[in-house]
Amino acid sequence: RFQKMEKLDEYLNVAIDLAKQAGQMIIEWHRKGSFEVNIKSNVKDLVTEVDVKIERFIFDSLKQRYPEHRFIGEESVNDSNKYLAWDEPTWIVDPIDGTMNFAHFSPWCSVSIGLAIKQKLVLGVIDCPHLGRTYSAIKDGGAHCNGKPIHVSSINEVEKALIQTEIPVGFKFPKSPNFADKLFDSIYWKCQGFRCVGSCCVSLCLVAEGAADVYFMHGLKIWDMAAGYVIVTEAGGFICSISGENFDPNKGSLIAASNSVLATKIVERFRDSKQ
Ligand code: IPD
Numbered sequence: 465r466f467q468k469m470e471k472l473d474e475y476l477n478v479a480i481d482l483a484k485q486a487g488q489m490i491i492e493w494h495r496k497g498s499f500e501v502n503i504k505s506n507v508k509d510l511v512t513e514v515d516v517k518i519e520r521f522i523f524d525s526l527k528q529r530y531p532e533h534r535f536i537g538e539e540s541v542n543d544s545n546k547y548l549a550w551d552e553p554t555w556i557v558d559p560i561d562g563t564m565n566f567a568h569f570s571p572w573c574s575v576s577i578g579l580a581i582k583q584k585l586v587l588g589v590i591d592c593p594h595l596g597r598t599y600s601a602i603k604d605g606g607a608h609c610n611g612k613p614i615h616v617s618s619i620n621e622v623e624k625a626l627i628q629t630e631i632p633v634g635f636k637f638p639k640s641p642n643f644a645d646k647l648f649d650s651i652y653w654k655c656q657g658f659r660c661v662g663s664c665c666v667s668l669c670l671v672a673e674g675a676a677d678v679y680f681m682h683g684l685k686i687w688d689m690a691a692g693y694v695i696v697t698e699a700g701g702f703i704c705s706i707s708g709e710n711f712d713p714n715k716g717s718l719i720a721a722s723n724s725v726l727a728t729k730i731v732e733r734f735r736d737s738k739q
């Protein structure tokens with residue numbers, strides 16, 4: 465077990481180093497002021513040359529060190545590596561989370577590196593370069609921001625909670641057009657504050673450090689959630705699916721909350737909404 469932990473410490477140092485270097489690439493490209501932006505599935509789904517360059521940089525570095533490991537990355541994903549399906553250590557990378565923000569020169573973007581071993585998420589690093597914050601966690605090692613321990617808030621009432629979520633953009637939610645209506649009916653009017661930063665990873669880090677009390681969203685992918693899952697749970701937070709089931713990184717919905725009491729209230733309000 466000692467040997468296993470040592471390995472995880474090594475992986476953590478590698479991931480922190482790579483995420484920070486990638487974060488600096490975000491800053492540099494923003495400073496430069498122009499980059500190529502392309503449309504993926506629709507006009508609200510963008511990829512820039514920087515997404516692709518950062519993913520290549522992270523994967524090249526990891527593959528050189530760990531050629532026997534597996535890799536899942538948003539910009540190089542294909543049908544055979546979309547899901548967590550192997551027992552070998554599997555790196556899960558979102559090179560820029562918040563590409564829309566990045567493309568608009570908004571600072572709410574981050575680099576996310578997660579690691580699963582035997583299909584269990586055990587490591588997460590999220591670098592938010594414009595905030596100057598690097599969040600990190602390994603299983604049973606607590607969560608940290610810039611090396612200092614972080615912890616979720618103790619708020620367990622919706623009325624006192626600052627809630628992060630996102631307003632679905634329509635293209636992505638053809639089967640659930642009432643998500644936004646449900647959101648407003650059950651949460652928006654009742655919580656203390658409601659925010660949409662437009663980056664799943666940044667939102668999860670805010671929950672982990674107690675700067676938000678809930679983040680919830682559906683239509684997410686494994687690379688949006690992998691690192692943040694480890695950071696939030698190691699910071700003492702609770703994560704389940706939007707319908708209150710056990711969190712499954714291969715399924716795209718989550719509620720990340722300071723505690724299970726608050727998560728359950730969100731599940732119930734959302735489910736019982738008349739909309
Ligand atoms: C997106 C962001 C956004 C979330 C989307 C994701 P991307 O990731 O996390 O906050 O609402 O579902 O796709 O595409 O910017 O990496």
Ligand code: CA
Nearest residue numbers: 509510538563
């Ligand atoms: Ca994307």
Ligand code: CA
Nearest residue numbers: 558561562688
């Ligand atoms: Ca993402």
Ligand code: CA
Nearest residue numbers: 538558560561
């Ligand atoms: Ca991305």
